[in-house]
Amino acid sequence: MVSRVAIPFVEYALLGGIVGTISFLLLWVNVRLYASPASAWWAITLHAARVGTLAVALVAIARAGAIPLLATLAGILIARSIVVRWQRAIA
Numbered sequence: 001m002v003s004r005v006a007i008p009f010v011e012y013a014l015l016g017g018i019v020g021t022i023s024f025l026l027l028w029v030n031v032r033l034y035a036s037p038a039s040a041w042w043a044i045t046l047h048a049a050r051v052g053t054l055a056v057a058l059v060a061i062a063r064a065g066a067i068p069l070l071a072t073l074a075g076i077l078i079a080r081s082i083v084v085r086w087q088r089a090i091a
Contacts, residue, residue, distance in 0.1 A: 008067070008068065009067060009068075012061065012064075012067075012068040012075070013071045016071060016072035016075020016076045016079070017075035017076070017078055017079045018075075019057050020075055020077070020079030020080055021082070023076070024080055024083040024084075026046065026050045029046065033046060057072075
């Protein structure tokens, strides 16, 4: 029998993986914008939106409790290592 804690943990970990993947891919785009001679306003705007959205998502999840927050953070860390490996492979 599956624990009543295990299923929400997996759901929040998947949510963290999705949020983390989007955040780290946007970070990659953000670094490209900062390094390009284009307007810095796009880079600054994207940076603020990315960090703000991640903060709002984590605060909303933290209101659900410690286990959902830890599961989400685990998903974000897994997404980080996947995105970093993907970036190394294409670089």
